[in-house]
Every structure is written in structure tokens, then in C-alpha cells.
Amino acid sequence: MHHSFSLLILSVMLLKVYAGKVLVFPVEGSHWINMKVLIEELHSRGHSIAVVRASNSWTIEEESPYYRSITVNLGRFDADSVSSFSARLLQLRREKNNFWTYLLLQMEVVEQLSKMHQDICNMMTLMFQDKILMNSLLDAKYDLILTDPAFGGGVFLARRLGLPLVLNVRWTDRAEAHFAIAPSPLSYVPVPGTELTDKMTFLQRLYFGPDVDYFSLFQDADIWLMRNDFTFEFPRPTMPNVVYMGGFQCKPSKPLPADLEGFVQSSGEHGVIIMSLGTLFSELPYDIADEIAAAFAQLPQKVIWRYTGPRPATLGNNTLLVDWLPQNDLLGHPKTRVFVAHGGTNGVQEAIYHGVPMVGLPLVFDQPDNLSRMNAKGTAKIVNIATLDRTVFLEALKEVLYEPSYRENMQRLSRLHRDQPMKPLDHAMFWIEYVMRNRGAPHLRTQSFRMSWMAYHSVDVILTLLAIVLIISLMTFSLIRLLCKRILLKNKIKHG
Amino acid sequence: MHHSFSLLILSVMLLKVYAGKVLVFPVEGSHWINMKVLIEELHSRGHSIAVVRASNSWTIEEESPYYRSITVNLGRFDADSVSSFSARLLQLRREKNNFWTYLLLQMEVVEQLSKMHQDICNMMTLMFQDKILMNSLLDAKYDLILTDPAFGGGVFLARRLGLPLVLNVRWTDRAEAHFAIAPSPLSYVPVPGTELTDKMTFLQRLYFGPDVDYFSLFQDADIWLMRNDFTFEFPRPTMPNVVYMGGFQCKPSKPLPADLEGFVQSSGEHGVIIMSLGTLFSELPYDIADEIAAAFAQLPQKVIWRYTGPRPATLGNNTLLVDWLPQNDLLGHPKTRVFVAHGGTNGVQEAIYHGVPMVGLPLVFDQPDNLSRMNAKGTAKIVNIATLDRTVFLEALKEVLYEPSYRENMQRLSRLHRDQPMKPLDHAMFWIEYVMRNRGAPHLRTQSFRMSWMAYHSVDVILTLLAIVLIISLMTFSLIRLLCKRILLKNKIKHG
Structure with missing residues (x-):
């Protein structure tokens, strides 16, 4: 047993061939806290990191021993708008707990998320127009973009720079992350935001899922580092390029002050x-x-x-x-x-x-x-x-x-x-470095999102088969009617 | 980096708490060759192994330093029937390569697989009737059953003995293994036996999948050790309890004689x-x-x-x-x-x-x-x-x-x-020992197979929504008709 583990260490060491360059496009707040865990670990493994941040960022530090920051102008959203949004949400949550306040709350969330999304889109537009900035990003020859895709910015940037893409993800502003990539039968995969479990009654299943058009942008990602695992999440379909790193930020406790x-x-x-x-x-x-x-x-x-x-x-x-x-x-x-x-x-x-x-x-x-x-x-x-x-x-x-x-x-x-074969953080690091080593992971991405809705669900196939059955039935029916008529006609002639 | 790997080794060593007892129900031929790789590795890790074999087995040795064998009477199928089956298949394959010989070949395969399946069922019936044998199997208090489920025998035995179940699997006698467990949209997951790829034309997708009723027996398995990976397989939906160990039997070459x-x-x-x-x-x-x-x-x-x-x-x-x-x-x-x-x-x-x-x-x-x-x-x-x-x-x-x-x-x-985080054989061993440590892995098994076909595909939900739309439309239509009639009547009265 000891032998095989020495081999494992050796092979992992051999695989780490060079120090890579990672461009990080994070999201503010608690999302930044967990992204920093990945950044510090990447730094300790010898990679160099650059972080894109807005000039009015309220959580992403401009100076850091772990990364170089690229500050871009922009950001309608700042600490104040976020805290007034939080206060409004709390107020709605407190109001009498009926279906209409629930709906109001959801609408408020959707509206605010759309505003944040729009904010990021504006920021990206300005970035893309800044030729000096874009050329410097291209010249830096990053190995990959690591992003939290909650509002999409890093996804756009990866597409624009033509770089491999790794997502550090829990949700996107349209739905829980799995809905973008894995077959998610709504019968046992609860729709996000409904607080349902994987044992749903008929009434609970009577609920429609979110629009998934927006997802096409995400489906080019090489690896999805998912911030959960199956002690947390209900068992559900997943995809070969989804890596569960739930709890990657956890570590043994230190003594208290x-x-x-x-x-x-x-x-x-x-x-x-x-x-x-x-x-x-x-x-x-x-x-x-x-x-x-x-x-x-x-x-x-x-x-x-x-x-x-x-x-x-x-x-x-x-x-x-x-x-x-x-x-x-x-x-x-x-x-x-x-x-x-x-x-x-x-x-x-x-x-x-x-x-x-x-x-x-x-x-x-x-x-x-x-x-x-x-x-x-x-x-x-x-x-x-x-x-x-x-x-x-x-x-x-x-x-x-x-x-x-x-x-x-x-x-x-x-x-x-x-009880996992590897610590979640090591697992995440392995796959980030894998994308750098192999310049992406296209062989782990499904073909399915290149298909139309009709083809994915085999609707075209089913309709064609139905049409064939219909034509055969009609022909048979016509033939029988024709034969019957002939026989009747003959009988008429005979007996008539 | 070295630090985290020392921790990894330490934690893996700590997790291996005791020597387990594994009951293996293998399949003959090349399937036995790869099962032996798992048995030898389990043995080297201190577990004790018992192997169920038929008295006329032609590949599973009765004596071995790695396991104790439990020989049961039975087996209509022996080396001779297998080689005559192979010869017949070869003959069919050689005949003019048109659709009818393809169909004949497939029918022959299905017939022979059914015979082998029947053979295993007979063997299991005799085993289950042998009270002394069954009691000794119960008394032995195995930690789990490890089986190649190609013909189902080990799956029946696990259900009968109420033991956790780990599958070493490539296919079952009804279909490729994934079709039993993961959502398999036939639009981009090619039907086994058709030699198609994940880029299918409309004509290629015009093909129906296999009957999946038989699978309900397999879906209680705790872990599926799948004998492939995504360098071999096309990307496709998978499940949390599927472990890809393709190439687990591979090792560096030794010098030739x-x-x-x-x-x-x-x-x-x-x-x-x-x-x-x-x-x-x-x-x-x-x-x-x-x-x-x-x-x-x-x-x-x-x-x-x-x-x-x-x-x-x-x-x-x-x-x-x-x-x-x-x-x-x-x-x-x-x-x-x-x-x-x-x-x-x-x-x-x-x-x-x-x-x-x-x-x-x-x-x-x-x-x-x-x-x-x-x-x-x-x-x-x-x-x-x-x-x-x-x-x-x-x-x-x-x-x-x-x-x-x-x-x-x-x-x-x-x-x-x-380029994997762990060697496939170590990965397989981890999950076999995981099932022993945790007495199964129910939290990794999906709820989906407990649902009816109707509920799984949300047919009930869709029909109900359609019915509601229909009722509302009819009511609206009736109301409008009623109103029109009244107005017409009024006009008649007025002008009449």
C-alpha cells in the first residue's frame, strides 16, 4: 500500500510541470472569501495570479501578497447599494409570509440580480473597448481564466480572450449551477429557490423550471468546480467535467484568543x-x-x-x-x-x-x-x-x-x-493545473449543448416515428376499406 | 505541497480501520481476469475474500493464495458451450454484411445471453434452496458483495443476504451499464451495440433504446465501479455513485523473456x-x-x-x-x-x-x-x-x-x-473500503428509480397543466359564447 502511494506522490509531482499564469475574475462579498482560498493555494503552488476588480470594489483588496490586481473603472453597484438591497430583502422576508410576498421577494431578487448582471455587462463593454488593457491581457498569455460565474463577467472575458475556463461555482444569476450543464429531471432535482427536497409530492412537482437560454455561454467551460458535494447535495445527475469541491475552504480549528x-x-x-x-x-x-x-x-x-x-x-x-x-x-x-x-x-x-x-x-x-x-x-x-x-x-x-x-x-x-479520496482543495488544484497542462479539457465536455431542443429531446425522431406509424395505419385502413368495398361490390353483383 | 500530500497519506491510512470481508460473485473469461486484479489488491490491503464459482467453471481457479472459493453445483454453460457460441458468432459476423445478418447476429447474442442469464438464475435458485450454504454465508457476516453484474447473479445474492453491493461493471446483459442508472438522452448518448458516436445524424438517432425494466434490480447498488473513463468514453451524464476506474488493471511493462x-x-x-x-x-x-x-x-x-x-x-x-x-x-x-x-x-x-x-x-x-x-x-x-x-x-x-x-x-x-488525481486501482479500492466503513452509500443513490415512469418524466405534471389550460380555455370560450348570445338576444328583443 505504501508503495502505491509513493508512486501517487511521484506522479503528481511529475505532472506539475510548470508555474502557470491564472487570470481571476471574482465576485464580491462571501464569494470573494472562498475565491481567495483558491488564490492563496495556487500562489503557494508557484502559480502567478492576476485579479480583475472594479475601482469601487468593497471587498477585493487592491494590494495583496498573493496576486497582482487589475483595477477597471466601473461599478454602479457598491457597498451601499448592496446593503440597501439586503435591507429591502430582509424587510420583504419579514412581511406576512404568504404567496404574494414570496413572489414580491423573488421579483425583487431577480430585478436586483439583473441590475448587477447589467452592471457587469457595462463593465465588460468598457473593458473590451479599452484596447491597451485588452492587448496587455492578451500579451500576458494567461493559461486559464478562473471565475465565479454568478454574474457572467469572467465567462465573457474567457470567450473574448480565447482562454480555457474554470468555474468556481455555486449558482448563476439564473439558476443553480447544475441546471446549466447536467440533465436535471425536475421530478427529482428540485428547482432552486423552492426549498424542496428530492422526495417531492405531485403538487410540489407542479412547478416550472427557469429559462435556460443564458446558459449556452457557460457550457464552453472546461471544468466546473462546484462548491458542494453529495453529503450536502441530493444525489443527482452530473457531468464528467464537474468537480465537487464542497468544503474546500474548511480546515481544522486553531486555538481561540x-x-x-x-x-x-x-x-x-x-x-x-x-x-x-x-x-x-x-x-x-x-x-x-x-x-x-x-x-x-x-x-x-x-x-x-x-x-x-x-x-x-x-x-x-x-x-x-x-x-x-x-x-x-x-x-x-x-x-x-x-x-x-x-x-x-x-x-x-x-x-x-x-x-x-x-x-x-x-x-x-x-x-x-x-x-x-x-x-x-x-x-x-x-x-x-x-x-x-x-x-x-x-x-x-x-x-x-x-x-x-x-x-x-x-x-x-x-x-x-x-471520507474522500482526496482533500477537496487538492482536488480543485489538480483540475485547475490539469486544464493548464492540457490547454483545456474539451474531451470532458458534452456534445449535448450543440444540439437544438428538438434534437436533444429526440422530438424529431419521435415525430417521424409517429408519422410513419400514422401513414402505415392509414394505408392499411384504406386498403381494408378498398377490399371490403370490392367484396361488397362482388357480392352485390353476384346476388344482385 | 508536500505537506498536504503527507496529510493525504495519513488520512487514507487512518481511514483504513479494519480488515474487511468481501464476497465476490464473478463472471467467467476476460471478466474474471480483471476481477482478479481487484481481488489481489484487496488481499494485499489485508481484506479476506471469498469467491463464488460454479463446479464446472473453466477460468475461476478453485485454489488460490488470494481467496477462499465457494464452489456451487451447476452451470449448464461450460468452456465447450462458450467456444461453440463464439464460433457461431464469428460465422454470423462473416456472412454478407447486411441488415439481416446484423439482426440475426444481434438475435443470436440476445438468445445466448438469455441462456447464460437463465443459467445463473437456476444456479441462484439452487443456492437459495441450500439452507446450509445460505446460513454459512449469513454467518460469515460479509461487509459487502463485489460482483460483475453482467448476468445478475451477485445482484440477486446481495439482495437476498441484505448486504451492501459494489459493481465491477462494463455492461449488463440488457445494455451498457450507464443506461441502468444515469439519464441517457438517446440524442447524444449512443445506444450500445450500434457503434455510433456522440455526433449522430437524424437518421442515426432514429433507433429505439433497450427495455430498462430489468435494471430496477441493479439500482440498489451502492457503488458502480465502471470499467471505462472519459478518455475512452464520450462525455455523458453520470451519477454520484459511479466511479470511473478504466485502466485499473494497467501497469508499466516488465522486461520481455x-x-x-x-x-x-x-x-x-x-x-x-x-x-x-x-x-x-x-x-x-x-x-x-x-x-x-x-x-x-x-x-x-x-x-x-x-x-x-x-x-x-x-x-x-x-x-x-x-x-x-x-x-x-x-x-x-x-x-x-x-x-x-x-x-x-x-x-x-x-x-x-x-x-x-x-x-x-x-x-x-x-x-x-x-x-x-x-x-x-x-x-x-x-x-x-x-x-x-x-x-x-x-x-x-x-x-x-x-x-x-x-x-x-x-x-x-x-x-x-x-493524468488523474489518483491511480484508478487506488480509486476503486478507496470506494470499496468506503462502502465497508460506512455500511453502504445510500446518500449517493438517486431517488429517481423509486418513481414511476410517469412521475420521472413529469408526465403527470404536464398533463395536469394541459388540463388546467384546456378547462380555462373552454370556460372562457363558453363565457364568451354566452355573452354573445345574450347580446344577440338583447338586440333581437330591442330591434325585433
Whole structure:
């Protein structure tokens, strides 16, 4: 056994033939956090990286030891528009939870995503018109473009520069990423945004999928690095060029700072609850924050809550408000009992990695779906922000704290997630370097997207076969009628 | 980088927690050759293996250092029936190559496969009635069943013993393996046995797929170890529990025996041609052998031909007839120029591994499809056995010998095939041990096969939506008619 692994190491080392040049086109916010993980790893493996960022970027640093940045003018969207968008979404989520507010929310999301998409398109148009910039990008002879295709910019750029393309992807602004590439029977692959599972009733399946025209641009990608895996995702069809790297950003926890460790240890046998609603929702409307704080105050656990709004009046002595928390180190701490989160992909993957059950407050994007998956696997309780009060929230916390199945199920997911032939980050690196070594991966891309809708679904074939059956039936019928007539005629002549 | 790989080795070693017990239900012939590769590797990793074999088995040894055999009575099929079947198939293949002989051939294959399937069913019935045997199998507490599901026996046994199931699979007696599990749009996934590629014209797509009812038995399998990969196979939808281990049996070549090495070296700059038609067709009708020998005799290359029939009169001095040849060591020899083969999966994978272009003489089963894939990738020339004579065969040999693209394309496939994150055999071992560690892999199995055909294709949903549209249209129409009538009536009253 040792022998074959030495061989494996040797062959992997031999395959890494040269230092490549990677052009990264990222997306802001939490998407940038996980892209940085890939960039730092690429850098440590000797590749050189350039990152395209907008001049008004609010998360992508201009200076970095890991990459050279290419700052382009543009960006109608900035930190302010994003936080006002988040506030509006939160407001809609809170309004009475019926079908019409759901529809309004979805429309708002679609509208805002379209605006962001338009913003990126404007930025690309300006970039493409800047001949000096485009020539310098061409002259740099990058080996590939690595992009988060949520709004498409990097996909356009790859097409324009004629470069191999690797996607770091969870969703695009039209749908969950799989819908662009793999056959997705809507009967057992739930439509994104519906929070459904892979066991759907007839009524649930009565729902139409998104328009997929926009996807044709994405289907030239060489490799799809998908930010999930099948401990997280329901089993579903996939494609040879899809690499599941869910949890690639996860790592063992490091010791906490002394003061935080002291607070955590003071929880004794009861343990601690961690709460964070991610980068977009670090603030909350005051009345919600007050209900949440009141629920926490009634528990014997200690609570560490990432919250930047005004201090709630109901805040208990057991609750520590912080501007920022070392989420990975806290989730990996043996005293951590529950993770209260909005259900972003990064946080859910970290909870799976560390085996911490969740109470979910889903807000937008893929969050409701992510938490719906955790709920279906018995690892999370979901609280609707529209109906949240101290009683409801306290009940949810108590259920996940004291019903052992939540923890057991999450620990089982954690074991399965870690039980992989390669670490997800190494796997992602292998395929990025594979595309560089082999100048793309066309042999892993399906022919299917070059077909018309008619041909893909064999509609032409089926119609032709039906036509043949029809013609044969008609001919047979005519023949029989003709024969019958003749016989009748003969009989008439005979007997007549 | 070195650090992460040390971690990888450590984690793989930690994961291998105990020596498992594996019950193997193999298929005879070339299928047994590749199953033995898995058995020997499992043995070397400390697992204990038991193999179920029929008392009249002609390839599965009763005594072995690697496994304990469980010999069961039965087997109408033996070495003689297999070789008479092969002879009959060869005869049909040789008859004039029109649609009717193709149909006859396919019918013969289906009939014989059904007989073999029936044979296995009888064997299983007798096994299941043997209470002492069944109790001993239950008492042994195997961790999983590893089976080649070509004829289904091991699949029945796994269901009966309630054990996790791992398939070592290329095809089942109803279709290519993927058709049992992954969505297989017939528009770009060619129907097995048709030798089509993934670029099909309308006329080619006008062909119906096989009946898939039989597959429901297979869909409980935890892991499908597929004996191909995407250097060999066209890109197509796959499933999370399908592991591609194509080429798992391939290994670097060892030095040849001195006499064979001397013969190979005597070829000088011209190099050697290797010919073997596999275990089923080591003999050939005399006239075909004579044509083949005559073609070989006209070449400056040396030829090593695995052939057990009577010596052809036309045999040249450059051609060495052998009963058996070290195929892997010859394919890996730098003097080897062309591999003449029937296109069995094992041989094609070895040719890909060593980068040797092929002249293909496809006979039955998956052979025509395998060679059609190699032909589409520009790595093989196919000769139809029905029209084979010395001229045709010589032309094919010369084309592959002297047109550099064949070799270049095969060397490129070879590079891509070897460029994998893990060796295929290690990958297969990982997933077999994964099923043992986790007592199955239900979270990787799709829900889809538990659905009816109607529900899977959302026919119920579509019909309901159509019905709603129809009802609304009818109601609207009736309403309009009613209104028109009223207005007309009013007008009549007014003006009448």
C-alpha cells in the first residue's frame, strides 16, 4: 500500500510541470472569501495570479501578497447599494409570509440580480473597448481564466480572450449551477429557490423550471468546480467535467484568543451557541434583534453573536456581542453546541465539516435551499424570519440543543464529508493545473449543448416515428376499406 | 505541497480501520481476469475474500493464495458451450454484411445471453434452496458483495443476504451499464451495440433504446465501479455513485523473456505488430487466418500473433505464432507500432495506457462500440471481418503504421488517461473500503428509480397543466359564447 502511494506522490509531482499564469475574475462579498482560498493555494503552488476588480470594489483588496490586481473603472453597484438591497430583502422576508410576498421577494431578487448582471455587462463593454488593457491581457498569455460565474463577467472575458475556463461555482444569476450543464429531471432535482427536497409530492412537482437560454455561454467551460458535494447535495445527475469541491475552504480549528477561550470555557457543561448571519446581514431590525436576545437570555448556554447593530435591551449576561468572530475556530471548538446561521454555502459547509447542528434563519439566494437540505437530513431546524419571536426562536434552539438526533446526524454527515479520496482543495488544484497542462479539457465536455431542443429531446425522431406509424395505419385502413368495398361490390353483383 | 500530500497519506491510512470481508460473485473469461486484479489488491490491503464459482467453471481457479472459493453445483454453460457460441458468432459476423445478418447476429447474442442469464438464475435458485450454504454465508457476516453484474447473479445474492453491493461493471446483459442508472438522452448518448458516436445524424438517432425494466434490480447498488473513463468514453451524464476506474488493471511493462526480446529487437527500425483476439477467439477459420498471414508477410515489420489454430500456408518469416503472449509487456515495449485486436475493454484500455494505435477486428458484445470510440478519436482503423481479405487488411495496417496521426492521437489519449488525481486501482479500492466503513452509500443513490415512469418524466405534471389550460380555455370560450348570445338576444328583443 505504501508503495502505491509513493508512486501517487511521484506522479503528481511529475505532472506539475510548470508555474502557470491564472487570470481571476471574482465576485464580491462571501464569494470573494472562498475565491481567495483558491488564490492563496495556487500562489503557494508557484502559480502567478492576476485579479480583475472594479475601482469601487468593497471587498477585493487592491494590494495583496498573493496576486497582482487589475483595477477597471466601473461599478454602479457598491457597498451601499448592496446593503440597501439586503435591507429591502430582509424587510420583504419579514412581511406576512404568504404567496404574494414570496413572489414580491423573488421579483425583487431577480430585478436586483439583473441590475448587477447589467452592471457587469457595462463593465465588460468598457473593458473590451479599452484596447491597451485588452492587448496587455492578451500579451500576458494567461493559461486559464478562473471565475465565479454568478454574474457572467469572467465567462465573457474567457470567450473574448480565447482562454480555457474554470468555474468556481455555486449558482448563476439564473439558476443553480447544475441546471446549466447536467440533465436535471425536475421530478427529482428540485428547482432552486423552492426549498424542496428530492422526495417531492405531485403538487410540489407542479412547478416550472427557469429559462435556460443564458446558459449556452457557460457550457464552453472546461471544468466546473462546484462548491458542494453529495453529503450536502441530493444525489443527482452530473457531468464528467464537474468537480465537487464542497468544503474546500474548511480546515481544522486553531486555538481561540485567550479572552474568547475564557468566555467559552465559562459555559461549563452547557456549552456555547454561535450566531452569525454572514457578511450581508451583520445588522438586523431592532425588534428582531430584541426577540433573539430575549430567547438567548433564557438559556443556560453562553452565546457568541456576531452583531453590529445597537445593543438589544433584552440582552442577557450569557450573550457576547462581537463585530467579527473566528467562525471556523469556534465551530471546531468542542464546547460548541449549535450554529445559528443564515445558511450561506460557506457557513453550511463549515458546520458540516465540524459536525455542528444548526438553527437556520434563511434570507435570500441559495440560503433557503441550503437549509432545506440540512433540514431534510435532520441536521438543522429552520425558523422563518417572518414569524420569528422569542418563543418560536427559543423552541427551535432547545430542540436542536436537547434532541440528540440533530447532533448525531450532523456528525454522521461530517464523517461522510471527510471520507474522500482526496482533500477537496487538492482536488480543485489538480483540475485547475490539469486544464493548464492540457490547454483545456474539451474531451470532458458534452456534445449535448450543440444540439437544438428538438434534437436533444429526440422530438424529431419521435415525430417521424409517429408519422410513419400514422401513414402505415392509414394505408392499411384504406386498403381494408378498398377490399371490403370490392367484396361488397362482388357480392352485390353476384346476388344482385 | 508536500505537506498536504503527507496529510493525504495519513488520512487514507487512518481511514483504513479494519480488515474487511468481501464476497465476490464473478463472471467467467476476460471478466474474471480483471476481477482478479481487484481481488489481489484487496488481499494485499489485508481484506479476506471469498469467491463464488460454479463446479464446472473453466477460468475461476478453485485454489488460490488470494481467496477462499465457494464452489456451487451447476452451470449448464461450460468452456465447450462458450467456444461453440463464439464460433457461431464469428460465422454470423462473416456472412454478407447486411441488415439481416446484423439482426440475426444481434438475435443470436440476445438468445445466448438469455441462456447464460437463465443459467445463473437456476444456479441462484439452487443456492437459495441450500439452507446450509445460505446460513454459512449469513454467518460469515460479509461487509459487502463485489460482483460483475453482467448476468445478475451477485445482484440477486446481495439482495437476498441484505448486504451492501459494489459493481465491477462494463455492461449488463440488457445494455451498457450507464443506461441502468444515469439519464441517457438517446440524442447524444449512443445506444450500445450500434457503434455510433456522440455526433449522430437524424437518421442515426432514429433507433429505439433497450427495455430498462430489468435494471430496477441493479439500482440498489451502492457503488458502480465502471470499467471505462472519459478518455475512452464520450462525455455523458453520470451519477454520484459511479466511479470511473478504466485502466485499473494497467501497469508499466516488465522486461520481455530473452527469446521474445531478441525477436522484437530483430525488427530494427520497423518495429513490431502485436495481434491478439482475446480469450474467446484465439482460433480463427482457416481461410481468414490465411488472409491475415498473407498480409503480415508483405510487411517489413516483425509480427507476434497469438493464434492456436493450424499454421496458415501463407505465414511469412516475419511472423511468430504464440499460444499466449505477455500483452501488457509487449504493448509497453518501445518497438511496438500497432496492436491488432478484437476490441475487448481490457485490451483497448491497455492500448490507451501504453499509447499504441490499433487495427480493430470487432466481433461481438461491446467490442464494436469500443472500437467505434477509438475510431472516432482517430486512434484505430476498423476492419470488418465479413469483408476482410489480404488487401483490405494490409491497407489498414499500412494506414495505422505510416499515417502519424493514429499514433499521435493515441499518445495524447494515453497522456490524458494517466493524468488523474489518483491511480484508478487506488480509486476503486478507496470506494470499496468506503462502502465497508460506512455500511453502504445510500446518500449517493438517486431517488429517481423509486418513481414511476410517469412521475420521472413529469408526465403527470404536464398533463395536469394541459388540463388546467384546456378547462380555462373552454370556460372562457363558453363565457364568451354566452355573452354573445345574450347580446344577440338583447338586440333581437330591442330591434325585433
